[in-house]
Amino acid sequence: MGPAGNLQGIRQALAMGADKAVVIDDPSLRGSDALLTARVLAEAIRREGFDLVIAGTESTDGYSGVVPQMVAELLDVPALTYATKLEVSGEEATIHRQTDLGYDEVRASLPVVVSVTAGVVEPRYPTFKGIMEAKKKPVETLTLSELGVEPKVEQVVVGVEPAPERTAGEIVEDDGTAHLKIVAKLEELKVI
Amino acid sequence: MSEYQPPLEDIDFALNQVTDLASVAKLEGFQHADPDTVRDILAEAGRFFSEVIAPLNRVGDRQGSRLTEDGVVVTPDGFKDAYHKFVESGWGAAHIPEEYGGGGLPYTVGIVLQEMFKTANMAFSLCPMLTQAAIEALIRHGDDTQRGLYLEKLVTGEWTGTMCLTEPHAGSDVGALSTRAERQPDGTYRLFGQKIFITWGDHDLTDNVIHLVLARTPGSAPGTKGISMFLVPKVLVEADGSLGRRNDLRVVSLEHKLGIHASPTCVISFGDAGEGAVGYLIGEEQRGMRYMFTMMNTARIGVGIEGLAMGERAYQLALGYARERRQGRPVGGDPTVQSPIIEHPDVRRMLLTMRSYNEAMRRLLYVVARHVDFERRAETAEERERHGKVVALLTPVTKAWCTDLGVELSSIGIQVHGGMGYVEETGAAQHYRDARIAPIYEGTNGIQAIDLVLRKLPLDEGRVVHGFIAEMRSVAEPLATVDSKAAARLTEALDALAASTDWLLGRLAGGSYNDALAGATPYLTQFGTVTGGWLMARSLLAAHRMLEAGEGDARFLRSKISSASFYLDQLLPRANGLVPAVTAGAEPLMSLPAGDF
Ligand SMILES: Cc1cc2nc3c(=O)[nH]c(=O)nc-3n(C[C@H](O)[C@H](O)[C@H](O)COP(=O)(O)OP(=O)(O)OC[C@H]3O[C@@H](n4cnc5c(N)ncnc54)[C@H](O)[C@@H]3O)c2cc1C
Secondary structure (H helix, E strand, C coil), X not given: CCCCCCCHHHHHHHHHCCCCEEXXXXXXXXXXXXXXXXXXXXXXXXHHCCCEEEEECCCCCCCCCCHHHHHHHHHCCCEXXXXXXXXXXXXXXXXXXXXXXXXXXXXXXCCEEEEECCCCCCCCCCCHHHHHHHCCCCEEEECHHHHCCCCCCCCCCCCCCCCCCCCCCCCCCCCCCHHHHHHHHHHHCCCC | CCCCCCCHHHHHHHHHHHCCHHHHCCCCCCCCCCHHHXXXXXXXHHHHHHHHHHHHHHHHHHHCCEECCCCCEECCCCHHHHHHHHHHHCHHHCCCCHHHCCCCCCHHHHHHHHHHHHHXXXXXXXXXXXXXXXXXXXXXXXXXXXXXXXXXXXXXXXXXXXXECCEXXXXXXXXXXXXXXXXXXXXXXXXXXEEEEEECCCCCCCCCEEEEEEEECCCCCCHHHHEEEEEEECEEECCXXXXXXXXXXXXXXXXXXXXXXXXXXXXXXXCCCCCCEEEEEECCCCCHHHHHHHHHHHHHHHHHHHHHHHHHHHHHHHHHHHHHCECCCCCCXXXXXXXXXXXXXXXXXXXXXXXXXXXXXHHHHHHHHHHHHHHHHCCCHHHHHHHHHHHHHHHHHHHHHHHHHHHHHHHHHHHHHCHHHHCHHHCHHHHHHHHCCCCCXXXXXXXXXXXXXXXHCCHHHHHHHHHHHHHHHCCHHHHHHHCHHHHHHHHHHHHHHHHHHHHHHHHHHCCCHHHHHHCHHHHHHHHHHHHHHHHHHHHHHHHHHHHHHCCCCHHHHHHHHHHHHHHHHHHHHHHHHHHHHHCCCCHHHHCCCHHHC
């Protein structure tokens, strides 16, 4: 979903091995919210047919981090989120879901939406042949009306505030008891 | 962020605005290399070399390749994995003709891939570069059986190649080599002898290494005329392509050297075990040197790239440092704070010198590569021959001028760092140490200068060189319309070059060879510097034209004008100062008896 003028990322994905790309380009999608994005993606995915949908955890502009879950809900399939590892065997997908302490093993039967965390798998580099073949692969461009989705934005931005300025750190003078003060501080912050 | 950022913007500008890549894409078989596709290819390749190959440059230098007690050469940490990624990526085969399993890209694009590999990691890049030479030898001179057994694996990079010429008593004078090859009743040969300085002569990246060895058959003519070329695999290959037993050759030792530590420089003994190393004749007996000559241009241009590579790498490092390091206070600046050293005029001079020479080298390399493509693929035989002669003329200049500059610029790179450049921590010293080999191997720069003066100037009775000078002159007129001072400097430099050329041709015609030889090296520098000026003038004109037409990024284009003007105003005039050295003759060099030095 994005302007079809800039296909850099799409071409890279095709060069890495994808067989086909679908771009949804519509001026009314400018300023789309998470739910509209999810509706668009879900519709496009439904149209293509699917067993396994793989998404990132969040985009680096909106950072809402909810689109994959919404897509799963709209498609009425399970969502396996925050995956650091994915295995598909037969009709079942298994992931490691990252947690604060380690990971949970989570399973669901296909079809399923999986969101993966950044930096866990190293994407392969497009090969020279891959790049040349990508030129011949189909890229379909659709508008919202072709997809049959209403461009309704329901999210309202009520205000924008700058992040609080960083305050200077606290300096603990060492009079022989500095370690105790630091421990107390860390306990107060509930980090130990 | 990786230590090496491929300068894609300048590469693109040099390819499209100075070199005319589009004209190459019109040649037979290169239609897929249109500028847009090439841009995509280079962006991805650049990412690969920057992210996968460049990070191994330091570790390669620190660890180096080493020879274990059981005679195995072990490469530095990470090289094997990166090499496999390189093989998978297909970048090594991208400019090999499609009929041999390559990507069929023109050399004008292949040279950029080589530039990126070399800038990312020069020591590592030598391995695929030598493989490339072996591939070319097989394509041009091998027979069907040899091509069938070895070519595919070399093209994919599953095996690598070497070139084994040098022996203890045969360096510049290849004709003095004494490795012998004895013909067997089955048509194969057995080789006996020792080769030294063999780059990537053995390693643990692949399970076979294919050596191309120059040797002498019994009763052959003395000197270069009697040399034959043999294919000698490390592990013998069965008729079905499977690997058989080890051949009778072994690495005796690795050299300890100033730079390119990751590249194993091997002493290889052939036939030590007594039976002789099995070798297969390439082409015919006693034609080996001729075959070498057919590959010489691209091999030498390939080494020329290393000058740019080290200059570029040194520049990127020095620039980063100059922006961060604070020392001194600039004239008229705040006296209470130290300024980044990039604010000092003298540091600017160093950075602009590096930047401008790098741009000039890049343009020279790409333009020569374009001539190579036209030499191979132009429509008519006349055209192919004409381009071939320009390649012949420019090859020694490209090799020697660029590699000398690689040393000069990486030295300046250290200077920008001050004391931190001299200690190993910053990495500036490595580039200088690595750069130092390039003026030596693949024919020393002294030999290049001799080749230029003795072999290339006389081509077509001097018409090739004068034709080239005339072509360079044609840029002066358009240049005068945008920068009359630069145009005057270029004309002056071209006049001086034409005069030097005539002087040398006159000496040759008069049989005073020593006079011509005495001026050869300064002449080559003069030639390179002026050629760089011509190309920077074209760069300046292109940037002006685009600015006027409102095309491209104005800030980038103004930076092109700035480096081109700096070159034309301040670097190009250096060439004129060489004229006295070119035309002094041999007497001042030869009059002092050798014992009195
Ligand atoms: C790191 C490294 C890697 C190498 N890799 C390979 C390889 O893979 N395969 C291979 O076969 N070789 C390789 N070589 C060898 C290299 O090509 C030679 O070192 C080079 O050709 C110079 O030969 P030389 O060392 O014998 O020097 P010499 O020939 O002894 O030269 C010494 C000096 O004398 C000058 N000189 C020599 N003859 C003349 C002349 N007629 N007129 C004027 N000046 C002259 C030279 O320019 C030079 O300055 C490598 C060398 C090194 C150091």
